[in-house]
Amino acid sequence: MNTIELTKSLISCPSVTPENAGVLDILEEELSNIGFECKRYNFSEKGTPDVDNLFAKFGSEEPHFCFGGHTDVVPIGEEGAWSNNPFEPTEKNGNLYGRGASDMKSAIAAFVCATKEFINNNKFKGSVSLLITNDEEGPAINGTKKVLEEIYKNGEKIDSCLVGEPTCPNKLGEMVKIGRRGSLMAKFNVFGKQGHVAYPEWTLNPIDSLTKIMNDIINLKLDEGSDDFPPSNIEIVKITSSDGATNVVPQNASGQLNIRYNVNHTAESLKNILNDIFKKHTEGTNYQIDIDYYESAEPFLTKKGRFTQIVKDSVDQITGMQAKLSTTGGTSDARFFKDYCEVAEFGLIGETAHQIDENVKIDDIEKLKDIYHTILKNYFS
Numbered sequence: 001m002n003t004i005e006l007t008k009s010l011i012s013c014p015s016v017t018p019e020n021a022g023v024l025d026i027l028e029e030e031l032s033n034i035g036f037e038c039k040r041y042n043f044s045e046k047g048t049p050d051v052d053n054l055f056a057k058f059g060s061e062e063p064h065f066c067f068g069g070h071t072d073v074v075p076i077g078e079e080g081a082w083s084n085n086p087f088e089p090t091e092k093n094g095n096l097y098g099r100g101a102s103d104m105k106s107a108i109a110a111f112v113c114a115t116k117e118f119i120n121n122n123k124f125k126g127s128v129s130l131l132i133t134n135d136e137e138g139p140a141i142n143g144t145k146k147v148l149e150e151i152y153k154n155g156e157k158i159d160s161c162l163v164g165e166p167t168c169p170n171k172l173g174e175m176v177k178i179g180r181r182g183s184l185m186a187k188f189n190v191f192g193k194q195g196h197v198a199y200p201e202w203t204l205n206p207i208d209s210l211t212k213i214m215n216d217i218i219n220l221k222l223d224e225g226s227d228d229f230p231p232s233n234i235e236i237v238k239i240t241s242s243d244g245a246t247n248v249v250p251q252n253a254s255g256q257l258n259i260r261y262n263v264n265h266t267a268e269s270l271k272n273i274l275n276d277i278f279k280k281h282t283e284g285t286n287y288q289i290d291i292d293y294y295e296s297a298e299p300f301l302t303k304k305g306r307f308t309q310i311v312k313d314s315v316d317q318i319t320g321m322q323a324k325l326s327t328t329g330g331t332s333d334a335r336f337f338k339d340y341c342e343v344a345e346f347g348l349i350g351e352t353a354h355q356i357d358e359n360v361k362i363d364d365i366e367k368l369k370d371i372y373h374t375i376l377k378n379y380f381s
């Protein structure tokens with residue numbers, strides 16, 4: 001299959017997380033035909049759905065270049081709002097429509113076809129692999145993280161990884177990602193004493209304490225950012241208090257926040273800053289406070305060097321753009337690869353990812369295949 005045919009056949013599978021709906025079978029067959037050795041990894045964990053994953057490798061020598069991606073897609077939303085069936089890939093005005101067109105089935109097809117072209121036309125020393133999960137948009141527990149653990153147990157070693165997530169805001173070639181911010185969430189609940197608003201001497205209003213805590217948090221300046229990262233940012237996302245009536249002081253009041261942070265911090269250093277604020281307004285008082293933290297990603301930055309330069313130069317060469325090396329945006333499975341090897345991300349325009357009528361330019365898919373092909377050529381030269 002050529003790149004567009006393969007993209008279409010991947011989109012035709014309704015692989016909403018964790019359903020693989022045959023998408024990995026298509027990929028496995030295509031890769032086996034090129035000469036890849038394919039292995040499927042099915043993982044389960046209590047409380048999460050079972051997930052199928054694919055690791056396919058060509059060659060056994062060093063260096064080992066791995067492409068990271070996911071075949072699962074987010075739900076379609078309201079089906080009637082789509083111009084076409086989201087799982088019937090449709091060409092219109094030079095664009096290809098369908099769920100997963102941008103995020104990120106086209107990129108997988110582009111890499112498979114780029115690799116086929118590269119392998120057929122070049123003798124090279126090294127190996128190329130694809131680590132494809134069907135659990136990136138979901139809990140991401142039975143996906144990339146576990147495949148990496150498993151293949152490393154079996155003696156595998158990856159030198160460089162390119163993740164094919166959509167990285168460009170408006171134009172193909174604008175942005176290569178070489179790191180991501182970390183994400184820390186906190187939930188906290190302040191307990192006071194419920195009572196009649198007319199008798200404040202018999203109550204303890206938790207909202208008094210919570211607003212002081214919130215005020216300190218709002219005024220926090222975590223850092224100035226750096227050449228590679230914007231300043232760390234904290235957003236309060238929720239404030240509530242226990243139900244009552246207009247004449248009742250509530251028993252408790254709670255808040256929730258999310259921090260997107262750069263490499264100037266760790267989850268631990270941020271927790272220390274927050275814990276000091278919580279203590280300041282509750283310790284030595286009759287208030288009680290419960291705090292829960294949830295760490296979903298650590299920040300990372302890939303050292304700029306040969307690999308990041310090859311990715312950027314290949315992008316620039318094919319698109320005529322000057323790609324920016326950036327760390328913006330949300331998290332991706334690059335957060336798991338970074339524990340094993342250097343990792344960069346490049347893919348299509350992400351504007352319509354997760355939206356109704358998700359689509360990409362057909363020309364861009366072809367160009368992306370050429371970019372991936374150029375990256376492989378330069379990497380193994």
Ligand SMILES: [Zn+2]
Pocket residue numbers: 070103104136165166
């Ligand atoms: Zn994605």
